[in-house]
Amino acid sequence: MTRDIAVVAFAQSDILRTTEEQSEVEMLMPVLHDVLDRTGLKTADIGFTCSGSCDYLAGRAFSFTLALDGVGAWPPISESHVETDGAWALYEAWTKLLSGDADTALVYSYGKSSPGSVRDVLTRQLDPYYVAPLWPDSVALAALQAQALIDAGDTDEPALAGIGTRSRATDNTRAQLRGSVPQGDYVVRPLRTGDCPPIGDGAAAVVLAAGERARELCSRPAWIRGIDHRIEAHGLGVRDLTDSPSTRLAAEKAGAFERPVDTAELHAPFSSQEVVLRKALRLDENVRVNPSGGALAANPMMAAGLIRIGEAAARIHRGESDRALAHATSGPCLQQNLVAVLEGDPR
Amino acid sequence: MPEVLKAPLVVEFPFTRSLGPVQSAFLTGLRDRVVLGVRTGDGRTLVPPVEYDPVTAEEIRDLVEVAPTGTVTTWAWNHEPRRGQPLSSPFAWVLVRLDGADTALLHALDAPGPDAVHTGLRVRVRWAEDRVGAITDIACFEPYDGDPAQPTGHSGEFEDPVTGIVAAARLDYTYSPGRAQTAYINALADHRAVGERCPSCRKVYVPPRGACPTCGVATAEQVEVGPAGTVTTFCIVNIKAKNLDIEVPYVYAHIALDGADLALHGRIGGIPYDQVRMGLRVEPVWTDGGRYPDHYRPTGEPDADYETYKELL
Ligand SMILES: [Zn+2]
Numbered sequence: 001m002t003r004d005i006a007v008v009a010f011a012q013s014d015i016l017r018t019t020e021e022q023s024e025v026e027m028l029m030p031v032l033h034d035v036l037d038r039t040g041l042k043t044a045d046i047g048f049t050c051s052g053s054c055d056y057l058a059g060r061a062f063s064f065t066l067a068l069d070g071v072g073a074w075p076p077i078s079e080s081h082v083e084t085d086g087a088w089a090l091y092e093a094w095t096k097l098l099s100g101d102a103d104t105a106l107v108y109s110y111g112k113s114s115p116g117s118v119r120d121v122l123t124r125q126l127d128p129y130y131v132a133p134l135w136p137d138s139v140a141l142a143a144l145q146a147q148a149l150i151d152a153g154d155t156d157e158p159a160l161a162g163i164g165t166r167s168r169a170t171d172n173t174r175a176q177l178r179g180s181v182p183q184g185d186y187v188v189r190p191l192r193t194g195d196c197p198p199i200g201d202g203a204a205a206v207v208l209a210a211g212e213r214a215r216e217l218c219s220r221p222a223w224i225r226g227i228d229h230r231i232e233a234h235g236l237g238v239r240d241l242t243d244s245p246s247t248r249l250a251a252e253k254a255g256a257f258e259r260p261v262d263t264a265e266l267h268a269p270f271s272s273q274e275v276v277l278r279k280a281l282r283l284d285e286n287v288r289v290n291p292s293g294g295a296l297a298a299n300p301m302m303a304a305g306l307i308r309i310g311e312a313a314a315r316i317h318r319g320e321s322d323r324a325l326a327h328a329t330s331g332p333c334l335q336q337n338l339v340a341v342l343e344g345d346p347r
Numbered sequence: 348m349p350e351v352l353k354a355p356l357v358v359e360f361p362f363t364r365s366l367g368p369v370q371s372a373f374l375t376g377l378r379d380r381v382v383l384g385v386r387t388g389d390g391r392t393l394v395p396p397v398e399y400d401p402v403t404a405e406e407i408r409d410l411v412e413v414a415p416t417g418t419v420t421t422w423a424w425n426h427e428p429r430r431g432q433p434l435s436s437p438f439a440w441v442l443v444r445l446d447g448a449d450t451a452l453l454h455a456l457d458a459p460g461p462d463a464v465h466t467g468l469r470v471r472v473r474w475a476e477d478r479v480g481a482i483t484d485i486a487c488f489e490p491y492d493g494d495p496a497q498p499t500g501h502s503g504e505f506e507d508p509v510t511g512i513v514a515a516a517r518l519d520y521t522y523s524p525g526r527a528q529t530a531y532i533n534a535l536a537d538h539r540a541v542g543e544r545c546p547s548c549r550k551v552y553v554p555p556r557g558a559c560p561t562c563g564v565a566t567a568e569q570v571e572v573g574p575a576g577t578v579t580t581f582c583i584v585n586i587k588a589k590n591l592d593i594e595v596p597y598v599y600a601h602i603a604l605d606g607a608d609l610a611l612h613g614r615i616g617g618i619p620y621d622q623v624r625m626g627l628r629v630e631p632v633w634t635d636g637g638r639y640p641d642h643y644r645p646t647g648e649p650d651a652d653y654e655t656y657k658e659l660l
Binding site for chain 1: 397441450454466483520521524557560561564
């Protein structure tokens with residue numbers, strides 16, 4: 001038996017450069033209340049809870065266990081956690097609902113990058129034998145990919161600047177960077193500050209529901225028609241950095257190529273990565289890409305991917321989209337990629 | 348609202364990692380100024396080598412030497428090197444396909460400026476003076492306009508192979524405990540203990556974390572608790588912790604402060620370790636200038652009745 005599963009609510013915090021006055025749970029709780037209020041559910045009504053976060057960002061061990069205070073984890077609840085972006089927590093919750101073990105799921109994720117230096121922190125996710133001892137930071141690795149794209153004739157620096165400008169021309173009031181943002185100096189050439197995501201703290205939450213439950217909780221559910229995630233070789237020098245076969249394969253398995261989408265929320269923290277993703281996903285000019293501003297406007301680590309799914313779903317809820325694609329990434333140079341296809345009921 | 352507390356926090360870890368046969372050969376080779384790759388079933392040579400074919404997942408062990416010269420396949424100019432990176436003056440990050448290899452190796456290129464670097468640039472390895480069997484035995488690459496170097500014909504067998512590496516890491520943070528715990532820590536410095544009451548279930552949490560774990564709602568109402576409390580449960584610590592100036596054995600206990608609905612933990616002093624018991628009444632002891640209780644000692648009151656603290660176990 002297959003069940004139809006939908007995103008029925010989405011909430012996110014303001015994404016801010018720092019939230020030092022708040023602990024993780026203090027930052028998270030308003031978002032959890034917001035998303036539950038949108039459905040009328042209480043924490044005790046939720047069948048399964050799954051979260052995404054990463055202790056390395058804030059240097060706080062087992063921080064997800066403290067965040068559980070925000071979901072009322074006593075008496076005991078059915079709960080799980082992924083040490084990566086919340087988009088993967090949503091994937092786990094989706095499989096849980098597919099199995100019939102639960103009818104509703106709360107998915108949340110959060111990241112506080114402000115306590116540390118995120119460029120250095122992210123070096124610790126690299127191959128510890130050959131790469132991490134060199135401390136290549138996240139911008140440096142993205143810059144290698146950007147240069148490969150320029151050499152291949154896929155883009156140039158003015159085109160990259162255009163992606164940054166378009167992303168920040170968003171009316172998303174939650175975004176960290178909006179309006180006219182200078183392209184700035186090189187961070188690691190060929191990438192300038194305008195090609196790189198802002199560093200910020202934030203949280204997001206989504207409620208999933210199955211079948212009729214979804215229709216009860218939301219007037220226009222965003223049905224998940226397909227979702228898949230794929231990974232590529234960890235060795236950067238093994239990969240063709242100008243392409244993203246893992247994104248293409250995930251999209252194919254999620255059914256993205258069966259019919260055109262009208263909207264795409266892409267998790268491309270660097271302008272150059274949007275070039276790669278547009279190519280891998282065969283998105284043409286008819287598709288609205290990142291109306292929310294995407295990761296170039298706000299990139300709270302571990303929440304930015306879940307926000308892409310949430311933003312895509314929210315557009316369907318509001319009737320602004322009928323078929324949307326959402327993408328999340330993790331790892332250097334788009335190493336891991338998740339694609340979800342969401343649809344509203346026909347109008 | 349008073350300012351939240353902040354303090355530097357350094358996380359350091361020297362991960363000791365063992366190497367499999369392929370990684371061991373590669374890193375031992377670097378120590379001996381030899382670059383080894385590994386051949387896949389379909390004849391490609393991967394440098395740096397891996398133990399499993401990234402396409403087929405087949406185990407691969409066929410070591411093959413490649414040249415210490417090669418070609419830049421992509422690059423990025425790093426004008427502000429960061430801590431731990433291979434060079435401290437501006438350099439280019441490069442992926443280099445060594446002569447004889449089919450894949451590229453990430454490293455640094457020492458060049459005078461970005462105008463001296465391009466994809467396709469010919470480069471060679473600059474060896475580190477002191478080599479230990481690590482990727483940093485390659486100090487960096489440098490531009491090179493000679494002929495491709497010839498491999499030495501090395502078999503990949505070594506007399507005294509490197510079998511492990513120590514991957515040292517250090518990350519610097521500015522730690523902040525947030526609003527609720529800042530209030531708690533500041534009160535402790537005044538020799539007071541404050542918790543927060545849940546607006547829904549009325550339980551008082553000490554230390555407060557800003558949320559009720561039962562109701563999932565924010566807590567804000569401050570409540571003074573203690574100073575005395577009851578030992579709800581305890582353990583006897585027999586192993587001396589590094590940098591901790593406390594004689595073993597000692598007792599570490601859960602203590603329910605009077606008025607609190609959650610037990611905190613602390614060390615019990617002023618009583619022989621083998622006389623500590625559930626129900627023991629204790630009070631905090633501050634040392635001169637201490638911002639938090641050094642330990643808890645018996646108050647001398649009769650033990651608390653089990654019924655009064657069983658819910659807090
Ligand atoms: Zn409560």
